[in-house]
Amino acid sequence: MTDASFAVTAQAMQSHLQQTLVPTSLEVLDESWKHEGHAGANGTGFGTHFRVRIASPAFDGKSRVARHRLVYDALQIFIDHGAHAIAIETL
Structure with missing residues (x-):
C-alpha cells in the first residue's frame, strides 16, 4: 500500500525518529542508489534502502x-x- 502524500525519505525518517526516540545522535542515509536493479528497488534511485545510525537513552x-x-x-x-x-x- 503506497500513498503519494507520504514521503519515504531520509529527512522524513530522521524527523520521525527525533520525535519518537529522542536520540542523542542520529544519522539517516538514503543508500537506494547503491541498489538499483536489486529486488525491492523502485527504479527512482531513492526511497527504498536506508542506513540508520542512532544513539538514544x-x-x-x-x-x-x-x-x-x-x-x-x-x-x-x-x-x-x-x-x-x-x-x-545502534550506538
Missing part, C-alpha cells in the same frame, strides 16, 4: 535485538509505504 539496558526492534517499530510506517531495507547501527 531509550536503548539503555536493552539488548542489541531490543534496540533494533525499537527502531524498526518506530519506522514501521515507512516500511508500510515502500522502504524495502533499513540497515540499523
Whole structure:
C-alpha cells in the first residue's frame, strides 16, 4: 500500500525518529542508489534502502535485538509505504 502524500525519505525518517526516540545522535542515509536493479528497488534511485545510525537513552539496558526492534517499530510506517531495507547501527 503506497500513498503519494507520504514521503519515504531520509529527512522524513530522521524527523520521525527525533520525535519518537529522542536520540542523542542520529544519522539517516538514503543508500537506494547503491541498489538499483536489486529486488525491492523502485527504479527512482531513492526511497527504498536506508542506513540508520542512532544513539538514544531509550536503548539503555536493552539488548542489541531490543534496540533494533525499537527502531524498526518506530519506522514501521515507512516500511508500510515502500522502504524495502533499513540497515540499523545502534550506538
